[in-house]
Amino acid sequence: MRLSEHRYRTISSLEGPLLFVREVFAARIGEVIRIVAPDGRELAGEVLRIEGETVLVEVYGETRGLDAESTSVIFTDALRSAPLSSELLGRTFNGSFRPIDGAPMFVPEKRSPIGGCPINPSARARPQEFIETGFSVIDGLNTLVKGQKLPVFSCAGLPSKELVAGILRNARTVSASGSGHPLLPGAEAAFVVVFCAVGVTFQEYHFYMKVLEEIRTGFVAFVNMADDPVMERLLAPRFGLTAAEFLAFGCGMDVLVVMTDMTNYCDALREISTAREELPGRRGYPGYMYSDLASLYERAGRIRGMKGSVTLLPVVTMPEDDITHPIPDLTGYITEGQLVMSRELHQMNIFPPVDVLPSLSRLMQKGIGEGRTRRDHREISNSLYRLYAKGRDLRKIEAIVGRDGMTKGDVLMLDFADAFEREFVNQGTRGRTIDETLDLGAAVLKRFQSGKA
Amino acid sequence: MTGKVVGISGSTVYVDLKGLKLLERVYVGHRMLAGEVVRLDGERAIVQVYEDTRGLGMNEPVKAGGAPLTVRLGPGLLSGMFDGLQRPLEKLRDETGPFIRIGKDMRALDCSAVRRFVPLKRKGDEVAPGENIGFVEEGAFRHFIAAGGRSQKRLSWTADGEISLEGPVGVFEDGEIITACSEWPVRVQRPCRRRLPVSGPIVTGQRSIDFLFPLARGGTAVLPGGFGTGKTILEQSIAKLADADIVVYVGCGERGNEMAEMIEEFLDLKDHWTGRPLMERTILVVNTSNMPVAAREASIYTAVTMAEYYRDMGYHVLFLADSLSRWAEALREISSSLEEMPGEEGYPTYLASRLSSFIQRAGVVETLSGATGSLSMVLSVSPPGADFTEPVTQACLRAGGAFLMLDTSLAHKRHFPAINWFQSYSLYSKDTIEVYIEKVSARWGTLMQRCRELLQKEQTLLEVSEIVGIEGLQDADRLVMRVAGMIRTEFLAQNAYTEDAFSPPEKTCAVITRILDYYDDASGRLKQGKGLEEI
Numbered sequence: 001m002r003l004s005e006h007r008y009r010t011i012s013s014l015e016g017p018l019l020f021v022r023e024v025f026a027a028r029i030g031e032v033i034r035i036v037a038p039d040g041r042e043l044a045g046e047v048l049r050i051e052g053e054t055v056l057v058e059v060y061g062e063t064r065g066l067d068a069e070s071t072s073v074i075f076t077d078a079l080r081s082a083p084l085s086s087e088l089l090g091r092t093f094n095g096s097f098r099p100i101d102g103a104p105m106f107v108p109e110k111r112s113p114i115g116g117c118p119i120n121p122s123a124r125a126r127p128q129e130f131i132e133t134g135f136s137v138i139d140g141l142n143t144l145v146k147g148q149k150l151p152v153f154s155c156a157g158l159p160s161k162e163l164v165a166g167i168l169r170n171a172r173t174v175s176a177s178g179s180g181h182p183l184l185p186g187a188e189a190a191f192v193v194v195f196c197a198v199g200v201t202f203q204e205y206h207f208y209m210k211v212l213e214e215i216r217t218g219f220v221a222f223v224n225m226a227d228d229p230v231m232e233r234l235l236a237p238r239f240g241l242t243a244a245e246f247l248a249f250g251c252g253m254d255v256l257v258v259m260t261d262m263t264n265y266c267d268a269l270r271e272i273s274t275a276r277e278e279l280p281g282r283r284g285y286p287g288y289m290y291s292d293l294a295s296l297y298e299r300a301g302r303i304r305g306m307k308g309s310v311t312l313l314p315v316v317t318m319p320e321d322d323i324t325h326p327i328p329d330l331t332g333y334i335t336e337g338q339l340v341m342s343r344e345l346h347q348m349n350i351f352p353p354v355d356v357l358p359s360l361s362r363l364m365q366k367g368i369g370e371g372r373t374r375r376d377h378r379e380i381s382n383s384l385y386r387l388y389a390k391g392r393d394l395r396k397i398e399a400i401v402g403r404d405g406m407t408k409g410d411v412l413m414l415d416f417a418d419a420f421e422r423e424f425v426n427q428g429t430r431g432r433t434i435d436e437t438l439d440l441g442a443a444v445l446k447r448f449q450s451g452k453a
Numbered sequence: 454m455t456g457k458v459v460g461i462s463g464s465t466v467y468v469d470l471k472g473l474k475l476l477e478r479v480y481v482g483h484r485m486l487a488g489e490v491v492r493l494d495g496e497r498a499i500v501q502v503y504e505d506t507r508g509l510g511m512n513e514p515v516k517a518g519g520a521p522l523t524v525r526l527g528p529g530l531l532s533g534m535f536d537g538l539q540r541p542l543e544k545l546r547d548e549t550g551p552f553i554r555i556g557k558d559m560r561a562l563d564c565s566a567v568r569r570f571v572p573l574k575r576k577g578d579e580v581a582p583g584e585n586i587g588f589v590e591e592g593a594f595r596h597f598i599a600a601g602g603r604s605q606k607r608l609s610w611t612a613d614g615e616i617s618l619e620g621p622v623g624v625f626e627d628g629e630i631i632t633a634c635s636e637w638p639v640r641v642q643r644p645c646r647r648r649l650p651v652s653g654p655i656v657t658g659q660r661s662i663d664f665l666f667p668l669a670r671g672g673t674a675v676l677p678g679g680f681g682t683g684k685t686i687l688e689q690s691i692a693k694l695a696d697a698d699i700v701v702y703v704g705c706g707e708r709g710n711e712m713a714e715m716i717e718e719f720l721d722l723k724d725h726w727t728g729r730p731l732m733e734r735t736i737l738v739v740n741t742s743n744m745p746v747a748a749r750e751a752s753i754y755t756a757v758t759m760a761e762y763y764r765d766m767g768y769h770v771l772f773l774a775d776s777l778s779r780w781a782e783a784l785r786e787i788s789s790s791l792e793e794m795p796g797e798e799g800y801p802t803y804l805a806s807r808l809s810s811f812i813q814r815a816g817v818v819e820t821l822s823g824a825t826g827s828l829s830m831v832l833s834v835s836p837p838g839a840d841f842t843e844p845v846t847q848a849c850l851r852a853g854g855a856f857l858m859l860d861t862s863l864a865h866k867r868h869f870p871a872i873n874w875f876q877s878y879s880l881y882s883k884d885t886i887e888v889y890i891e892k893v894s895a896r897w898g899t900l901m902q903r904c905r906e907l908l909q910k911e912q913t914l915l916e917v918s919e920i921v922g923i924e925g926l927q928d929a930d931r932l933v934m935r936v937a938g939m940i941r942t943e944f945l946a947q948n949a950y951t952e953d954a955f956s957p958p959e960k961t962c963a964v965i966t967r968i969l970d971y972y973d974d975a976s977g978r979l980k981q982g983k984g985l986e987e988i
Binding site: 025026027028029030031048049050051052079113115116117118119120121122123124125126127147148149249278279280281282287288290291294295298299300301303304306324325326329330332333334336337338357358360362363365366382385386389393396397400401405406407410 | 459460461462463467505506507508509510511512534542543545546550551552553554555680681704706708709710711712713714716717739741742743744746779782783785786789795798799835837838839840865866867918919920921922923924925950
């Protein structure tokens, strides 16, 4: 430990975002570096590798204009950490945690390393408290619970932001009527939102900021725009999650973290990995992408004996609409389910265009039923799913043999699948309560089950 | 012996410490991060550190551990919950809070505990290495304590009654002490007198497994499936319900929330074979995906060594790992940080040999004390993009004996367990079928064959009906489809959240008998000229 800053002017080589510094005394891995360019511009960086007295530094941001002779490199002896305070609420920062909303930086109560520490699995509490999102297709069939991580798998051009905006506006823990929920019937609690924008366009940024300003309970935004430094794409979600953990486990709030778009995050990871000359894995993404994504997503959860929770809602745009692409694939292996959007439903003007069949919420079983939502929830959801799956299967046959070649029962199933999409899935932007959702599901079922008899 | 850090790259650390051995344990830096020597290179040793190295500085001290990575074996492992390096998670939580801070070394067993020792050998008895000298009670189990040493020796003293785990339980005439706890290097297979062929089935309670693709004691089942196909649920059901004496479950690089769910459930449930708390027969090793990668690589070895330890007492141990792909990925990450030449998809070329020698640790053995114990494995694999041609699945296939392929399209139809009945196979059918025939039904074999044929026929008919429509099929064929549908929904599918989660072999046999009897009856009536709708 040196406990002081050291300044060097011993750069031996510069290569893209990497620079080698010679004759460094006692550097630390991950140490935060400040770099002063010949023109006085200051850049940030981090120690990536140390070999004897030679240190490899990764520079965040544009390295144009750096040279070997007069650029100085300052070793700060500190690790990257996030300043935290309850004054975070209502603020907007960039990917380096500098305010971009015009107000001055707050005085931090404490600082925490941005990598976080893994939650001890034996200290976790089982996520089981129902979150009402207002969308039937989620609440009814792919129920979200507190502490879950549930990504939205979207395709380019589909209204994922409208879906997320809808969830942000509506999300609340709520007790269904007469459910014996710890909250009073009809009582509700809303979420604090931590918004991490990764490589977004101005349009998206503008759209989301308008939504965030409507949220009564407060938000914190970390925004990395498409033209901001690539390295900050990796930092923004980490700052966001560190802030979320602080608000949840430090201040006892229920936090909903939205990260969009994780495809930009993974591409940034690939870009930086290539610059570091690491071995590429599938489609050029680094082999450690699974562990890296897990180090973000696994920070969701609840802790036994503590108030507060971190619920994660990442948005992934599937390249080429391909769910087996490494990004959605690895995400699906880490998260507890996924909401998959479908181009077909979108073409049919159905909103939200969530395809129920490949979608899944792994933690749903414990979050529904008596005391959570409603006693008949499981049954309604299973029946809807089963019949819809059957109807969808039959559509393939219909395309070959035509409706006339099918039995009466099969035609009924086809009609059910249509009705399910048009009436249950399709709802526009107006939120439905869980009771409305279940009543509607039961009504659709009843129409077709009685028609069958 | 101490040296210092001379280079750092991620979790790979270069140290200038002479006299280290390969795979020796070392402690790095002021925070004493645990690591393992992976390469010796002239003056320097290369160390793989099991923990986050962030903040580690140059010239920090490095201490040699003197021994390879070992686990501590002794009474008290059962119902324990450990991380990949065998640190007790519950104790860690109580001492350091809900977040795992690094560099905290902690012993797996509570050595201050006092237990009652019942000797089986007395003063003057000749004892061979590996022979049991007595036992302590651990829940419902007798935890046998074996003598170490190299040759047969005479005992001069054995304990009787209360012992502490640190003290001796026996002394040889030459003064050598026998203790209740021992250490064993995780990467070394524990010895046995001889290996035996697999014998008899493990009843999992899953109809599709027990009936179509049975598992055998001492065998290995590989369970590959894309995400959302229910690997974890299936593994956990097997862990809960299978008829094993002891279950060792490794959550290797998987989800924390799922582990929390599993832990809570295991604490609540009773073992339905014995009625005792389920945790009493279970050891959990948990290294979730955000815990350090190198410890994830070690976690399966830590777990399998504990499994072998109980096997050596003559128990039937079931070892489950979820998932081996995460282990292989950890291996890949470590290999690439050592700048080794990559093989297929970036995995190191020794992936297949490491895997097969690991899987080889399963089997039935005659233990050193003459008892018969077994170690069976159920290993899940998470192939990227549900593509089964990838290296980890393929390497597992060559070494495993049963292949239970989990099918994404079945999962989308909510058919669980989503075991594909055309692609899966089990090489243990012959080893297990006699037991079922003898104990359950003489028709077991014929029923199985007919069930397979019907499912195969349905497949062919489905292709035809896609062209001509189901109306275009003959009644006999439509009956086949109806019966095959019954087999799928009433027999093969099983809801893990209901009473039906466990189906004893008798029930399995009764359900399939009922369906096939219906088929025989209906086809008889069809032949008499009745229409299908009437039946």
